[in-house]
Amino acid sequence: MxxxxxxxxxxxxxxxxxxxxxxxxxxxxxxxxxxxxxxxxxxxxxxxxxxxxxxxxxxxxxxxxxxxxxxxxxxxxLARTFQNIRLFGNLSAIENVMIGRHIRTRGGVLGAVLRTGATRREETAIEARAHELLDYVGIGHRANDVARSLPYGDQRRLEIARALATExxxxxxxxxxxxxxxxxxxxxxxxxxxxxxxxxxxxxxxxxxxxxxxxxxxxxxxxxxxxxxxxRPAEVQRNPKVIEAYLGAGAAHDAQTVPGGEA
The missing domain is CATH 3.40.50.300 (P-loop containing nucleotide triphosphate hydrolases)
Structure with missing residues (x-):
């Protein structure tokens, strides 16, 4: 891939x-x-x-x-999240996820200005999908809460939901x-x-x-x-170079000399 x-x-x-x-x-x-x-x-x-x-x-x-x-x-x-959470802190959780859908929308500026039927239907579908994604990551009950007020773990899940919104x-x-x-x-x-x-x-x-x-x-x-x-994880755990990088040369030596030793 x-x-x-x-x-x-x-x-x-x-x-x-x-x-x-x-x-x-x-x-x-x-x-x-x-x-x-x-x-x-x-x-x-x-x-x-x-x-x-x-x-x-x-x-x-x-x-x-x-x-x-x-x-x-x-x-x-290809979607991503960030090491430092990057949410729109003053917007609600549902609004953050809806923003993530912009890659897949078709309405454009003209449709938004004229409020055409197609644009309104698309907006309804975007909101419905955003609710589904919030439920999917386990914070559906927080949909209308401001993002910066969410507990840290919920903010992490919200960022994942926004990334998933890009399909x-x-x-x-x-x-x-x-x-x-x-x-x-x-x-x-x-x-x-x-x-x-x-x-x-x-x-x-x-x-x-x-x-x-x-x-x-x-x-x-x-x-x-x-x-x-x-x-594979088990192979990497036993690799002396990896053990040395994390724990030092002495630990790598010990892992090699002890039968079945793992980091």
């Missing part, structure tokens, strides 16, 4: 990404992990054209992503469990599993290793902007 080949990105003297290549298969949950500063969010931003890479290519469903505008990528079916084929989640307590994380995991079960591929950046290793089909590990390892 998504293929990245040789992606590199530099900020002045900092090489944020260096020759990063990977593939995401349709229908899987693909994890992206690494220590702080590894380049994870930079990679997300390159994939969604917030940043332009110095070299490399990325295709989605066979179509090139590099050089497209972010709204064009969303229209292709994505691939949903990229940037640290959705950040700041959540254990019970909220369990609910989030159930939601991500439901999203995949409904036919949407998921790309997940996350620091919660228990969540990643229990949820993802495959995991890519970055360190200093380079690919350190890739594979």
């Amino acid at each position: 998504l293929q990245a080949q040789g992606l590199s990105k530099r900020f002045g003297g900092l090489q944020a990404l260096s020759d990063v290549s990977f593939q995401i298969r349709q229908g899987e949950i693909y994890g992206l992990i690494g220590p702080n500063g590894a380049g994870k969010t930079t990679l997300f931003n390159v994939l969604t054209s917030l940043y332009i890479p110095e070299s490399g290519t990325c295709t989605f469903g066979g179509q090139a992503l590099t050089g497209r505008k972010p709204h064009e990528i969303a229209a292709l079916g 994505p084929k691939l949903l990229a989640l940037d640290e959705p469990a950040a700041g959540m307590n254990a019970s909220e994380t369990v609910v989030l995991r159930q939601l991500i599993e439901k999203i995949r079960a409904d036919g949407i591929t998921v790309l997940l950046i996350e620091h919660d290793m228990k969540l990643v290793m229990g949820l993802c089909d495959r995991v890519l590990v970055l360190e200093y902007g380079k690919v350190l390892a890739e594979g």
Whole structure:
């Protein structure tokens, strides 16, 4: 579904990404992990054209992503959330999700001014779909609440609902469990599993290793902007390079010398 080949990105003297290549298969949950500063969010931003890479290519469903505008990528079916929540804080939850539908609307400025029948029907359908999505993520009862007044976990779910409003084929989640307590994380995991079960591929950046290793089909590990390892969660957990990156060289040595040792 998504293929990245040789992606590199530099900020002045900092090489944020260096020759990063990977593939995401349709229908899987693909994890992206690494220590702080590894380049994870930079990679997300390159994939969604917030940043332009110095070299490399990325295709989605066979179509090139590099050089497209972010709204064009969303229209292709790649939606994302952000590490720092970006909601319209003074608007209601339902209004935030309705805004997410603008990629799929047809009415235009003229229809909005003239209030044609087609425009009114479309607006009714948009609102109905937004209510469905709020119910889907578990906050339907919060539809009319102002976004900034919602509890943190509900704001995270609202951002996912807004991304789902674009009808994505691939949903990229940037640290959705950040700041959540254990019970909220369990609910989030159930939601991500439901999203995949409904036919949407998921790309997940996350620091919660228990969540990643229990949820993802495959995991890519970055360190200093380079690919350190890739594979199934159990394989990645046993990789000495990954253990060293997270826990230090001594832990990597211990994992190799203890039978069945895992990070």
